[in-house]
Amino acid sequence: MSKNERPQIKNEDQYEALRDQGYSKEKAARIANTPDNVAGKKGGKAPAYEEWIRDELYQKAREIGLSGISKLRKSELIEKLRSH
Structure with a gap:
């Protein structure tokens, strides 16, 4: 699938770098589309x-x-x- 055919990726450079590292398309897209003010913050209060x-x-x-x-x-x- 070409870049023009896939859903919008907000940070193409980060997406491509993650794909090169072996991340799945789905996970790379989730990370690349995460707003900067949310990235790196710990999730909810669920136990380990x-x-x-x-x-x-x-x-x-x-x-x-x-x-x-x-x-x-x-x-x-x-x-x-x-x-x-």
């Missing part, structure tokens, strides 16, 4: 994934559309969620 039970991690993974997760252990689910 290590404090969640396996079923909560599984439901979160399903909610965001991850596949191949039904037989994963807790540690594997955490890794998959963090690398999405």
Whole structure:
């Protein structure tokens, strides 16, 4: 897909640099489109994934559309969620 065919990317240079580093198109676009005044700020007050039970991690993974997760252990689910 050419630059003209994809949705608007606010910071093309940052997007391309992230793609060169191996980030997925989706993740690179999310980062490149984050306003500067929000970037780098810590998220919400949710506990760390290590404090969640396996079923909560599984439901979160399903909610965001991850596949191949039904037989994963807790540690594997955490890794998959963090690398999405």
